[in-house]
Amino acid sequence: MPQFSRRAVLMQLGASGLAALTPGAALAQNRYAELDTQPWSYLDGNEARFLASMADVLIPEDDFPSASQAGVVDFIDLQLAGPYGQGAGLYLEGPFGDGTPEQGWQADHTPASLIRTGIARLERDDTRLVDLDADEREEFVTRLSEGKDFDLGDVPAKTLFDEIWALVKEGYFADPIYGGNKGYAGWEMVGFPGAHAYYPDHVDKNAPFPAPPRGIAHVPGTRHSADTASALRGADTPKEEG
Amino acid sequence: MATQLPKTDVVIVGAGWTGLAAAKELADAGQRCVVIERGDWRHDASNFGAPEEHDELKYARRKEHMIDTPTKTLSFRNNADQTALPMRRLGSFLPGKGLGGAGIHWNGQLWRPLPSDLEMRSHYADRYGEDILKGMNVQDWGMTYDELEPHFDFFDRVCGTSGVAGNLNGETQDGGNPFEGPRSSDYPNPPMKASPPLQMFRDTAEQMGYNPFHMPSANVTRAYENAYGAQLHPCTYCGFCERFGCGYFAKADPIVCIYDVVKDHENFELRMNSQVLRVEKSEDGKTATGVTYVDENGREVFQPADTVCLNAYALWNVHLMLVSGLGTPYDPETGEGTVGRNYAYQTIAAASVFFDENVWSNPFMGAGALGMTIDDFNGDNFDHSDLGFVGGGYISANQTNGRPINYHPTPPDTPKWGAEWKQAVRENYLHHVGIVCHGSSVAVPQNYLDLDPTYKDAYGQPLLRMTFDFPENDRKMSAYVLSKAEEIARNMDNVRAVSTVNRAAEGEKYSIVPYQTTHNTGGAVIGSDPKTSVVNRYGQMWDHHNVFVFGACLFPQNLGYNPTGPLMGLAYWTLDHMKNDYLQNPRPLMDA
Structure with a gap:
């Protein structure tokens, strides 16, 4: 089976897909570009395109990158290939019952197999999320989030949506060492300064915090949140000492 | 065939707060102690340092410090008409695993019970009449605040607790909690x-x-040498307490506060990666002979001991009793039996406050116990005559963290995802605070713990089965306390919007999915009547006098406070009676 590179998969997103929505420069900077000569660790091309399409409905591009531009699909791929995706945190002994929403996850699947099986059943009639236009994609994701109108066998649609949405948020906001949050996209957006956290001189001050993000790997970020930056430009903003 | 080891004086199941406190106190009293812990060895110095520890994905989402459900979980249902299904993934509560137990990933919110909390049935019956407690298994703890106070005071000096006293030896103090019981000495910090x-x-x-005060905090505010001579350092307000260990030595935990001062003691031995399967009983069933466990090499081992201390997490202590045949299991049909009876939880609601751009909350600057609190609606600090419920909760503006995967406060009516959601997250992250209503939980006959008939754990033992929903009393209580919190929120300046969430809202069932608190209580409760308690008022099992029980499983019903302070007060009270009475003359300390 041929191993398509990540870039090749991304370029197959189609005229109405991510490539069309994404300026070339942003594409070149996104996480696919760094990993683009490597094949996926767990996903296949269809799954990657589905997840990119869905992730960009959940977190679309604005002044800050979309989910896929921030490396969320790479993040999900690595997570599904690793212990989490393979069920490390899940008790998977039977028998399996449907249960109530209050009883939580009852699917006879690891996260990886839930997503693989779920996508295959969603697209079994060869309609691909990636082929829909923007409005149709949003409508599809809305219906999936409500868990209605889908018969996915032993994959509860709501569980599938919740799992993907959780992974998308993790990929957008987790430390960049996991492959997402490219260029601190998520942290810069909200103004989270990162892992090097020491605030005894600031915690009681009503003022923006001037440091851009810095993750576990100690790579400095470049900009503040839009909110912090505009406040710091203000004339009367209290300056932090030291 | 289990390998039998030489006998020890005391075997202790679990190396968290109560287990290590028991080991320290009993080793000092000349008892040879063997502590058996299911998880890994770890230490603040070598395992919890920044920046690696400040990894939300690894610790808060993948929960690396917590129990792993494939090894140990329970089954759950809302009521006895349902079929319980396994808690396949952690959610509502997060028991720990490894040296220090859940004590390494706590927030450090270190409370004492109100004096009236410990005499809840007598207190409410005297003030309002018995009827107010109808349908509830509310009961007295069997000892008074004054009896426990020296032990609360000692634990404050183990942790270096920070705060402002509200009641020093009966004198009300400015700036503190005026409702609290008398403190014999001020906060250490x-x-x-x-x-x-x-x-x-x-x-x-x-x-x-109202009467606001700083939440009592085991996030230490200055360099401090604790009661055992261990050194703590000042808090950095890094925002990584909850779900994380503290590499700054600033959050009191069982490792730096106790383990470090007992680890080299000649009477102390710690066995890691060892899962206790059951407590063994003598032929007449009246005493325990030791514990059987699976060691780090997978061998089954019997450790004989004169005295057995159960110091596992509240739920697992109850599980161990049930699989070992200690005590009599509770039968919800007849109301008889006590093991598993009076399981309770915590009733959580919150108001979310969205400020305008002039208020910078910077939520990532936080600490587990960074809170400003009122206690005006906790316990019986307010008149319950016409309210139709008992109990209450504290209301506290808390700034514990701004973990960016999880912390996405958005104003009411914001879509759950998409462009508008993204914009709202961005606009509100730095300008928001949550006000929590940390409510009590009464015990009722239909909420209990027993063994699951179907599902088994990795050791082939039946899972614990939890049957729980919020009692009607607590739904009313929570709605009332939340309404008070919402009023405060709306009266604050620079507020653009307020939203609320109530886990115990009318019509909502308790769900095991969203995180609420790791405050599971009861199931092996303390008291002075063997018909309604598993252990006597000293923490000694009525049915097996050489078994002593520790932790929040002892609470007859849950308080409106976090459990670590109350349960450590009980632990030092029990240890005091073991050291100064029981061990010289082992016997039942109370007549059944």
Whole structure:
């Protein structure tokens, strides 16, 4: 089976897909570009395109990158290939019952197999999320989030949506060492300064915090949140000492 | 065939707060102690350092410090008509695993019970009449606040607790909690700093006639040598307490506060990666002979001991009793039996406050116990005559963290995802605070723990089965306390919007999915009547006098406070009676 590179998969997103929505420069900077000569660790091309399409409905591009531009699909791929995706945190002994929403996850699947099986059943009639236009994609994701109108066998649609949405948020906001949050996209957006956290001189001050993000790997970020930056430009903003 | 080891004086199941406190106190009293812990060895110095520890994905989402459900979980249902299904993934609560137990990933919110909390049935019956407790298994703890006070005081000096006393030897103090029981000495350390939203909460609460104070905190505010001679350092307000260990030695935990001062003791031995399967009983069933466990090499081992201490997490202590045949299991049909009876939880609601751009909460600057609190609606600090419920909760503006995967406060009516959601997250992250209502939980006959008939754990033992939903009493209580919190929120300045969430809202069932608190209580409760308690008022099992039980499983019903303070007061009380009475003359300390 041929191993398509990540870039090749991304370029197959189609005229109405991510490539069309994404300026070339942003594409070149996104996480696919760094990993683009490597094949996926767990996903296949269809799954990657589905997840990119869905992730960009959940977190679309604005002044800050979309989910896929921030490396969320790479993040999900690595997570599904690793212990989490393979069920490390899940008790998977039977028998399996449907249960109530209050009883939580009852699917006879690891996260990886839930997503693989779920996508295959969603697209079994060869309609691909990636082929829909923007409005149709949003409508599809809305219906999936409500868990209605889908018969996915032993994959509860709501569980599938919740799992993907959780992974998308993790990929957008987790430390960049996991492959997402490219260029601190998520942290810069909200103004989270990162892992090097020491605030005894600031915690009681009503003022923006001037440091851009810095993750576990100690790579400095470049900009503040839009909110912090505009406040710091203000004339009367209290300056932090030291 | 289990390998039998040489006998020890005391075997202790679990190396968390109570297990290590028991080991320290009993080793000092000349008892040879073997502590058996299911998880890994770890230490603040070598395992919890920043920046690696400040990894939200690894610790808060993948929960690397917590119990792993494939090894140990329970089954759950809302009521006895349902079929319980396994808690396949952690959610509502997060028991720990490894040296220090859940004590390494706590927030450090270190409370004492109100005096009236410990005599809840007598207190409410005297003030309002017995009928107010109808349908509830509310009962007295079997000892008074005054009896426990020296032990609360000692634990404050183990942790280096920070705060402002509200009641010193009966004298009310400015700036403290005026409702608290008398303290025999002041907090060891001054209170934490207050972030801007906490300052605003304090001002507003004061204007409304309430009594705000700094939440008592085991996030230490200055260099401090604790009662055992261990050194703690000042808190950095890094925002990584909850779900994380503290590499700054600033959050009191069982490792730096106790383990370090007992690890080299000649009477102390710690066995890691060892899962206790059951407590073994003598032929006449009246005493325990030791414990059988699976060691780190997978061998089954019997450790004989004169005295057995159960110091596992509240739920697992109850599980161990049930699989070992200790005590009599509770039968909800007849109301007889006590093991598993009076399981309770914590009733959580919250108001979310969205400020305009002039208020910088900077939520990532936080600490587990950074809070400004009122206790005006906790316990019986307010008149319950016409309210139709008992109990209450504290209301607290808390700034514990701004973990960016999880912390996405958005105003009411914001879509759950998409462009508008993204914009709202961005606009509100730095300008928001949560006000929690940390409510009590009464015990009722239909909420209990027993063994699951179907599902088994990795050792082939039946899972614990939890049957729980919020009692009607607590739904009313929670709605009432939340309405008070919402009033405060709406009276604060610079507020653009307020939203609320109530886990115990009318019509909502308790769900095991969203995180609420790791405050599971009861199931092996303390008391002075063997018909309604598993252990006597000293923490000694009625049915097996050489078994002593520790932890929140002892609570007859849950308080409106976090459990670590109350359960450590009980632990030192039990240890005091073991050291100064029982061990010289082993016997039942109370007549059944």
